[in-house]
Amino acid sequence: MPIRTARLRCRLPASASLADSLAASIPVTDRGCLRRRVEVLVDGAADALGDTNRARETALPAARLVIQRCGSAIKAVHRLDGDAAQRYLAEAGAELVRAHAAVADQPIIAHAGFLSDAEKEYAEARCLVAIVANEPIPDAGDLGISASAWLRGLAEAASELRRHLLDRLRADDPERADELFAAMEDVYDALMTVDFPDVVTGGLRRTLDALRAVIERTRSDLTTTTLQRRLQLALELASSAESAAGV
Numbered sequence: 001m002p003i004r005t006a007r008l009r010c011r012l013p014a015s016a017s018l019a020d021s022l023a024a025s026i027p028v029t030d031r032g033c034l035r036r037r038v039e040v041l042v043d044g045a046a047d048a049l050g051d052t053n054r055a056r057e058t059a060l061p062a063a064r065l066v067i068q069r070c071g072s073a074i075k076a077v078h079r080l081d082g083d084a085a086q087r088y089l090a091e092a093g094a095e096l097v098r099a100h101a102a103v104a105d106q107p108i109i110a111h112a113g114f115l116s117d118a119e120k121e122y123a124e125a126r127c128l129v130a131i132v133a134n135e136p137i138p139d140a141g142d143l144g145i146s147a148s149a150w151l152r153g154l155a156e157a158a159s160e161l162r163r164h165l166l167d168r169l170r171a172d173d174p175e176r177a178d179e180l181f182a183a184m185e186d187v188y189d190a191l192m193t194v195d196f197p198d199v200v201t202g203g204l205r206r207t208l209d210a211l212r213a214v215i216e217r218t219r220s221d222l223t224t225t226t227l228q229r230r231l232q233l234a235l236e237l238a239s240s241a242e243s244a245a246g247v
């Protein structure tokens with residue numbers, strides 16, 4: 001069986017003669033020709049990686065700022081400082097747009113994970129603000145994020161409602177606490193209808209398991225507080241009745 005000899009065509013000047021062209025097509029014996037060709041290929045790959053790295057260096061700090069601003073917005077919500085929350089959300093939204101723009105042509109970086117985390121945190125903050133303010137919850141399209149990040153963000157927003165609910169209880173506002181608990185359950189019930197593999201949802205099932213535990217703890221706290229309030233009211237009524245009878 002004849003053995004085929006590898007051939008390598010080197011790029012020649014436009015003025016190259018026919019003899020030079022023929023020489024370029026002979027079996028590879030010139031190591032320098034191979035080296036030059038490999039160097040060109042490596043340089044091209046390195047340039048592509050350079051573009052990818054520059055996209056990462058722009059998107060990663062922006063994603064971190066999104067997460068930081070969303071955390072500040074959530075804290076502002078619990079302080080009942082709506083203006084501050086909206087300001088932080090506006091800053092987070094601008095940084096998220098910058099991160100998306102940086103990785104628009106770099107799918108490897110776009111799916112590296114840190115951008116999805118930033119989207120999830122943004123969804124959590126925006127959904128939490130909407131629920132607490134009794135406003136419509138924005139969807140994934142409104143926020144410009146993936147559906148999986150929005151679903152996980154909504155679930156974590158429901159978990160974050162626990163803190164706000166307990167604050168309302170301490171502020172002697174049980175009616176509002178009941179409303180927030182109902183919202184937690186509504187979100188959980190709706191999300192439980194999403195039945196796709198974790199690779200599609202980004203691990204939504206684990207997030208829902210955590211939310212279920214938060215709901216049960218909150219139910220226990222809310223029930224205990226309600227019973228204590230009823231007992232306190234009964235004691236006060238009994239005390240008032242005894243005082244009236246003594247008079």
